[in-house]
Amino acid sequence: MRVLALNCGSSSVKSALVDTSSGRRLQEMHVESIGSDHACLHAGAEVRDLAGADLPIAVDELLAAYRGNEDSGIDAVAHRVVHGGEKFVEPARLDDSVLAEIEQLSHLAPLHNPPALAAIQRARAALPDVPHFAVFDTAFHATLPDHSREYALPAGVRQRYGIRRFGFHGINHSHVASSVAAHLHTELEKLRIISCHLGNGASVTAIAQGRSVDTSMGMTPLEGLVMGTRAGDVDPGVLLQLQRADDLDADELDDLLNKRSGLKGLTGTNDMREIERRASKGDRDCVLAIEMYVHRVRKYMGAYAVAMGGVDAIAFTAGVGEHSALIRRRCLERLEFIGAVLDLERNDAAKLSGDHPIATLCAPKSMVHLLAVRADEELAIARAAASALGG
Helix, strand or coil: CEEEEEEECCCCEEEEEEECCCCEEEEEEEEECCCCCCCEEEECCEEEECCCCCHHHHHHHHHHHHHCCCCCCCCEEEEEECCCCCCCCCCEECCHHHHHHHHCCHHHCCCCHHHHHHHHHHHHHHCCCCCEEEEECCHHHHHCCHHHHCCCCCHHHHHHHCCCCCCCCHHHHHHHHHHHHHHHCCCHHHCEEEEEEECCCEEEEEEECCEEEEECCCCCCCCCCCCCCCCCCCCHHHHHHHHHHHCCCHHHHHHHHHHCCHHHHHHCCCCHHHHHHHHHCCCHHHHHHHHHHHHHHHHHHHHHHHHCCCCCEEEEEHHHHHHCHHHHHHHCCCCHHHCCCECHHHHHHCCCCCCCCEEECECCCCCCEEEEECCCHHHHHHHHHHHHHCC
16 A cells, blocks of 8 residues: 655654555655745755745645656555544544544644644645545553553542643654564564654653553653753743743743753754764753753663563664764663663664664673664554555
8 A cells, every 4th residue: 555654843744655565665755944944845866945935835845746746646645643632542534523623632732733734734635535544643652551641630630631641752662662573573562662762852661562651751742851942851840930930921831841941942952963063062051961861861761661670672763862872872871780781883883774774782791672773653654544544
């Protein structure tokens, strides 16, 4: 089955036409820097200038490029949607009623659900004769046990407002778990895996017997690790103090926590490559940012190793996890006590690609498998939609 996977972010759209039987990408395109003077469409070797284009225009241009290929033969379209709430724990075939329900969840993922909905509307208009499916980042975490899922708030408050932990990056965490099991030639149900999705958004997930049993993000993507522009874990009392002292309203707090904190708040940039470069030259803010970043990752890895009664594999994925040997090394320091021993040469040499999507990082004596895994959300959502369609 040929499924067009659309992975829409706040300022970019990644896409791939996938043969879900073989996993082969028949076509691949992406649009980056949407809304800026640097926006452009990458279609293989071709780069098309889309300076100033907003998201709807960018999606229209991308879909036109697919439709212009007579060999595309699209059987279905799969859309990544970050927040599916309590209802959407499986891929959902999209119609107006489903879209309305997804829209009601936008306040829980304000950076992601609205652009995904905008892309869905344009794609359904451009490709009306094929089925469209939403695949949800929160769905993989539907297996969270009660003690991981609930907050220590009164039951009436939790039930009235639907307050609970949902978790995110589930599409990629699931892909990582399956990839690790295949690489190790071991049944997924026999493994305890810590999956570290380290990108502009970042989360750590504990996966036992193929199921998500704990994860660092919560009801929204704000909880957990230090991220590109998000603060991660913050004492709620800090927010109360800001509200009282500076009379900040909900929108101002939302902007502070989602867009002006994290690495950007600490250093002025959310580009880890730039932060590493500046830290190497002695920039104190960048040195502190890296120390805080890796400390938070290590805290969660240690907690999840204890929660699962041990760990068989630790995997790094997404932009920072795949490409930063420094961050991987710092995250894995002093873990010999759980049997994890990094091979520095392997770590420095690791290069991931479509032909080499996974790399071993551990020393031969390590009791824990240490791996870098190439993220492939497009393949994962395409296969999820094909499965839902019976293909």
